Amino acid sequence: MSHTASELLPLTGTVAPPDSAALAGALRQASADGTPLYPIGGGTSLDYGLPARAPGLGLSLARLDRIVDYPARDMTITVEAGIKMSVLAAALAEQRQRLPVDVPQAERATLGGVIATNASGPLRYGHGTIRDYVIGISVVDGRGMEFKGGGRVVKNVAGYDFCKLLVGSLGTIGVITQATLKVKPLPESSALVACRLRDHEQAEQLLAGLVASRTSPTAIELLAGPAWEDEPALEPIEPAQTGSGFGQLVIALEGTAVEVQSMTATLADEWRAFGVAAHVLPPERAESLWKRLREFPAAREGGQPHFAPKAPQNEPVPNAGLVAKINVPASRTIEMIRLAGEIQPDCSVQAHAGNGVIVVRMPSFPSGGISRLWIGRLQPAAQQVGGSAVILSCSQVSELTRQAVWGRPAQAAMLMEAVHRQFDPKNLLNPGRFVYS
Amino acid sequence: MRSPTTLASLADELRAIVGQSGVLHAGSDLLVFECDGYQIEKNSPDIAAFPRSTDEVARVVRAAARYEIPIVPRGAGTSLAGGCLPVGGGLMIVLTRMKRILEINLRDRYAVVEPGVVNAWLNQALAGTGYHYAPDPSSQGACTIGGNVATNSGGPHTLKYGVTVNHVLGLEAVLADGRVIQCGGPAEDSPGLDLVGALVGSEGTLAIVAKIWVRLTRNPQGCRTMLAVYDTIDEATDTISQIIGAGIIPAAIEMMDQGIIAAVEQAYHFGFPLDAQAVLLIEVDGLEAGLDAQRDVVAELCRQCGARNVQFAADATERQLLWKSRKQAFGAIGRLSPNYCTQDGVVPRTKLPHILRRILAIGEKHRVRIVNVFHAGDGNIHPIILYDEREPGAIERVLQASGEILDECIHCGGSVTGEHGIGVEKIRYMAKMFTADDLAAMEHLRTAFNPENRLNPCKMLPTAGGCGMEQIRPGRRAAL
Ligand SMILES: Cc1cc2nc3c(=O)[nH]c(=O)nc-3n(C[C@H](O)[C@H](O)[C@H](O)COP(=O)(O)OP(=O)(O)OC[C@H]3O[C@@H](n4cnc5c(N)ncnc54)[C@H](O)[C@@H]3O)c2cc1C
Ligand SMILES: Cc1cc2nc3c(=O)[nH]c(=O)nc-3n(C[C@H](O)[C@H](O)[C@H](O)COP(=O)(O)OP(=O)(O)OC[C@H]3O[C@@H](n4cnc5c(N)ncnc54)[C@H](O)[C@@H]3O)c2cc1C
Numbered sequence: 001m002s003h004t005a006s007e008l009l010p011l012t013g014t015v016a017p018p019d020s021a022a023l024a025g026a027l028r029q030a031s032a033d034g035t036p037l038y039p040i041g042g043g044t045s046l047d048y049g050l051p052a053r054a055p056g057l058g059l060s061l062a063r064l065d066r067i068v069d070y071p072a073r074d075m076t077i078t079v080e081a082g083i084k085m086s087v088l089a090a091a092l093a094e095q096r097q098r099l100p101v102d103v104p105q106a107e108r109a110t111l112g113g114v115i116a117t118n119a120s121g122p123l124r125y126g127h128g129t130i131r132d133y134v135i136g137i138s139v140v141d142g143r144g145m146e147f148k149g150g151g152r153v154v155k156n157v158a159g160y161d162f163c164k165l166l167v168g169s170l171g172t173i174g175v176i177t178q179a180t181l182k183v184k185p186l187p188e189s190s191a192l193v194a195c196r197l198r199d200h201e202q203a204e205q206l207l208a209g210l211v212a213s214r215t216s217p218t219a220i221e222l223l224a225g226p227a228w229e230d231e232p233a234l235e236p237i238e239p240a241q242t243g244s245g246f247g248q249l250v251i252a253l254e255g256t257a258v259e260v261q262s263m264t265a266t267l268a269d270e271w272r273a274f275g276v277a278a279h280v281l282p283p284e285r286a287e288s289l290w291k292r293l294r295e296f297p298a299a300r301e302g303g304q305p306h307f308a309p310k311a312p313q314n315e316p317v318p319n320a321g322l323v324a325k326i327n328v329p330a331s332r333t334i335e336m337i338r339l340a341g342e343i344q345p346d347c348s349v350q351a352h353a354g355n356g357v358i359v360v361r362m363p364s365f366p367s368g369g370i371s372r373l374w375i376g377r378l379q380p381a382a383q384q385v386g387g388s389a390v391i392l393s394c395s396q397v398s399e400l401t402r403q404a405v406w407g408r409p410a411q412a413a414m415l416m417e418a419v420h421r422q423f424d425p426k427n428l429l430n431p432g433r434f435v436y437s
Numbered sequence: 438m439r440s441p442t443t444l445a446s447l448a449d450e451l452r453a454i455v456g457q458s459g460v461l462h463a464g465s466d467l468l469v470f471e472c473d474g475y476q477i478e479k480n481s482p483d484i485a486a487f488p489r490s491t492d493e494v495a496r497v498v499r500a501a502a503r504y505e506i507p508i509v510p511r512g513a514g515t516s517l518a519g520g521c522l523p524v525g526g527g528l529m530i531v532l533t534r535m536k537r538i539l540e541i542n543l544r545d546r547y548a549v550v551e552p553g554v555v556n557a558w559l560n561q562a563l564a565g566t567g568y569h570y571a572p573d574p575s576s577q578g579a580c581t582i583g584g585n586v587a588t589n590s591g592g593p594h595t596l597k598y599g600v601t602v603n604h605v606l607g608l609e610a611v612l613a614d615g616r617v618i619q620c621g622g623p624a625e626d627s628p629g630l631d632l633v634g635a636l637v638g639s640e641g642t643l644a645i646v647a648k649i650w651v652r653l654t655r656n657p658q659g660c661r662t663m664l665a666v667y668d669t670i671d672e673a674t675d676t677i678s679q680i681i682g683a684g685i686i687p688a689a690i691e692m693m694d695q696g697i698i699a700a701v702e703q704a705y706h707f708g709f710p711l712d713a714q715a716v717l718l719i720e721v722d723g724l725e726a727g728l729d730a731q732r733d734v735v736a737e738l739c740r741q742c743g744a745r746n747v748q749f750a751a752d753a754t755e756r757q758l759l760w761k762s763r764k765q766a767f768g769a770i771g772r773l774s775p776n777y778c779t780q781d782g783v784v785p786r787t788k789l790p791h792i793l794r795r796i797l798a799i800g801e802k803h804r805v806r807i808v809n810v811f812h813a814g815d816g817n818i819h820p821i822i823l824y825d826e827r828e829p830g831a832i833e834r835v836l837q838a839s840g841e842i843l844d845e846c847i848h849c850g851g852s853v854t855g856e857h858g859i860g861v862e863k864i865r866y867m868a869k870m871f872t873a874d875d876l877a878a879m880e881h882l883r884t885a886f887n888p889e890n891r892l893n894p895c896k897m898l899p900t901a902g903g904c905g906m907e908q909i910r911p912g913r914r915a916a917l
Contacts, residue, residue: 071785071787072682073678073681073682073786073787074785074786074787074816075681075786076785096684097684118626118631128599128603131631131634132599132603139878141878145874145877145878146874147872147874147875147877147878148871148872148875149875149878149879151850151851151852151870152785152850152851153783153784153785153815153816153850153851153852153855154783154786154815154816155591155595155600155783155812155815155816155817155852155855155856156783156851156852156854156855157588157589157600157638157852157854157855157856157857157858157859158852158853158854158859158863158866158867158870158871159859159867159870159871159875159876159879159897159898160635160638160639160879160882160883161589161602161634161635161637161638162878162879162882163634164602164631164633164634164635164637165630165631165634165635165882167631167634168626168629168630168631169630169631173630184686185684185685185686186684188684208544211543211544211546212543212567214658215724216655216723216724255723255724255727256727256730256731258726258727258730259723259724259726259727261726262724262726262727263724263726325626327624327625327626327627328624329542329545329547329623329624330544330545330546331544331545355625356545356624356625357625357626382624385623385624386622386623386624387623387624388624388626388627388628390628406628406629407628410620410627410628410629411618411619411620412618412619412620412629412632413629415612415618415632415885415886416629416630416632418885418886419630419632419635419882419885419886420630421885422881422882422884422885423878423881434629435628435629435630
């Protein structure tokens with residue numbers, strides 16, 4: 001089902017240093033030898049970003065997985081980067097706390113991987129992203145130099161904020177060895193409220209209505225396409241009376257039991273004014289739907305591997321699958337979903353619609369379609385409204401150009417490169433995989 | 438070189454860009470720019486320019502680059518760490534003419550503003566929309582959003598809502614060579630490095646912020662504000678840990694000790710009990726449905742920790758008076774002492790009892806009186822050291838006490854600044870908080886943006902700041 005790191009990356013070997021000093025040593029050695037290095041966390045998304053072409057050494061964070069310090073009453077925790085997200089969540093849950101950043105495959109994905117990829121899930125509407133929670137970070141850069149930024153207190157403006165710089169840097173500024181996080185209390189109660197959508201217009205009306213809602217949702221998820229059609233958790237919700245039918249809207253509410261109760265009632269009232277019935281999912285269904293909402297970007301269709309193993313280069317895979325992320329201002333969400341559907345009618349989407357973040361899964365993407373449909377139509381449409389479109393995963397390796405994966409270079413690309421050069425002058429960290437040329 | 442003739446010719450070039458009234462060149466006109474809220478060191482810039490657009494900023498910066506003259510960006514000049522001090526003179530770019538709110542977009546929950554927009558103006562413009570801009574430094578009536586971005590400002594409501602960086606979506610900025618970049622913007626997760634995150638809090642040393650996309654926050658449905666009164670400081674600080682430990686994150690928890698209570702009471706007559714050792718100003722906000730229950734839980738925790746009295750703000754007027762007493766506490770300090778120096782340090786919340794005891798002991802040791810009013814929920818302390826500069830040796834004692842307090846913050850695992858920044862004032866502490874390699878990494882980042890170090894030189898990093906300035910008097914008149 002899942003692939004090993006060496007299937008996904010051109011590895012000559014893998015090392016798993018026991019501590020940050022050893023890791024720094026490995027980086028210094030690699031720097032001296034000019035060996036490319038591939039940091040590996042849980043290995044859940046090594047195919048993300050541009051395919052790696054230069055053979056190099058895998059640098060596993062597996063042994064850096066300790067909880068260094070957890071002063072629960074300060075609501076901060078310091079952990080090593082290789083800690084699994086599920087292990088972190090369990091430790092926090094013992095103190096009725098959590099890191100409200102939800103990613104797929106939490107049993108495998110590591111905190112370092114989440115920081116390096118800036119992964120996020122439905123909760124980002126109410127709680128922000130990992131960027132909002134990392135308050136201190138320790139890093140070893142491409143030369144093997146260890147440095148840190150931030151600290152262990154929730155408020156700190158001493159020096160430059162390396163935490164932010166490392167978030168989403170895909171391991172190209174340095175290897176993250178340790179992080180201090182701000183955490184939150186676990187909510188006492190939560191609920192999912194769902195409805196079926198009649199058409200695009202109604203969907204936009206409801207989304208716009210949520211901006212003025214008297215509730216405060218923690219997630220606003222718009223689901224459409226075949227992947228969601230047989231979703232058992234949503235089955236009892238009656239189909240739309242009229243129109244062609246367009247997906248479902250799922251709202252997550254959290255708080256004290258009283259607050260959640262009040263919000264579900266308020267939301268039902270607000271939706272009634274739009275002629276829409278709100279369904280509060282019973283707990284078991286809510287739980288199973290929530291799991292699907294978390295796993296969607298990584299999930300594979302019908303038990304089959306969603307993606308063929310990495311094809312040898314230059315050998316196009318017919319009807320390859322593609323998972324991508326479109327980011328637009330929230331009001332453009334529906335427009336983008338509509339366009340994605342025009343481009344590939346069998347696509348399924350999960351939109352974090354309150355944020356304008358749309359995960360698109362296209363189980364079959366025609367050969368040559370990436371340049372024609374993706375770069376030709378979808379990317380420009382997203383850029384037109386101030387957004388972007390990036391490929392998270394695609395088996396059609398031969399078509400994965402820089403433009404295909406990351407879009408047109410940002411206006412600040414030169415500056416990003418200049419920053420990168422300062423930390424990885426020999427370009428040895430995940431070389432060629434990120435936005436840099 | 439900056440001879441009078443080259444400066445005159447630069448001034449001419451600048452006038453061609455920003456107009457006659459947009460350039461100050463005469464010595465006396467420049468006096469108001471010789472310092473910001475940090476008045477210990479002073480130095481006039483050689484020239485000040487007041488651009489009205491990003492394009493003008495870029496052209497001014499390019500002119501400065503041709504003349505190889507250093508640049509200091511400035512907003513309202515309320516910085517308390519000397520970020521606006523033109524060390525070695527140079528060109529000051531004052532952004533207060535760029536004061537338009539360019540867009541308010543409620544559907545997409547953002548606003549676009551120019552850097553010179555005063556923090557409070559944006560919220561005035563948002564009144565009635567159901568949304569607000571969350572960062573609320575106590576200087577919000579004067580400070581600019583550009584300055585807030587440069588210093589990553591916080592405020593009383595940081596506890597629940599976060600600091601400036603949590604609310605900035607995108608920036609347009611002018612680099613030291615005059616190039617204009619945009620990072621982030623109205624859509625989230627733009628591919629590539631998070632340059633927004635790097636720029637926020639960079640104290641004007643990486644780029645000049647020329648346009649800002651800020652996230653708007655839904656107004657809470659309601660709030661409950663209360664005052665808990667304590668006979669000991671330990672009971673008050675213990676309460677903070679208990680509330681947060683119970684899984685409640687109030688919108689704000691602010692603490693005042695006896696010394697400051699007396700001053701505030703004289704100034705605002707709220708009815709603070711003068712014999713109390715400490716009071717906590719606590720606000721919870723959110724859905725009306727849960728608020729009374731939450732207020733009661735918090736009040737009960739206060740009592741369990743030893744509060745002798747918990748008083749609720751009865752109405753909006755009482756709430757406003759409470760907040761006014763807090764936000765303008767510093768104005769009241771003049772009643773206590775002819776001079777004072779405010780520090781800004783952070784400790785883990787649970788170390789508050791310890792640091793407050795240490796502050797007391799440090800005050801006794803150096804024979805200075807210290808009063809406290811601060812963002813207790815964040816562990817962000819602001820000890821105010823009272824003194825009389827006419828008294829021989831007083832200044833040295835104040836400086837020693839300040840230093841020992843900040844050292845203790847570091848020792849507790851905290852920081853030497855929670856919201857005011859390093860500027861010129863705290864450069865010497867950087868090497869205490871960070872290793873040589875940490876500082877080298879910061880230098881690398883600075884080099885990538887600002888390779889000739891002409892943008893706000895001698896600030897923030899000791900390596901870039903060896904300008905031979907000795908602190909001779911205690912810092913900062915006012916701070917919250
Ligand atoms: C650009 C991008 C965006 C993504 N966005 C989303 C999203 O919006 N929603 C979602 O659900 N999932 C998203 N993902 C998937 C996400 O990556 C995974 O859910 C998870 O975070 C990966 O964790 P892992 O430990 O398995 O990392 P791995 O698969 O082991 O590594 C992932 C990448 O991070 C690097 N890396 C790992 N650990 C470190 C470290 N300690 N220091 C430096 N670099 C390291 C690796 O070199 C590799 O390039 C995204 C992935 C990418 C690449
Ligand atoms: C009474 C009082 C109370 C205060 N309370 C708080 C508080 O609660 N929380 C808090 O965080 N701070 C507080 N401060 C400090 C200060 O108000 C903040 O740091 C504020 O953000 C500074 O804004 P400003 O416009 O005055 O910036 P300035 O003082 O003009 O500049 C501050 C720094 O930012 C740089 N800068 C300014 N504008 C730009 C720009 N457009 N681009 C790049 N760099 C720029 C300057 O070079 C300088 O380094 C307080 C100050 C006072 C006097």
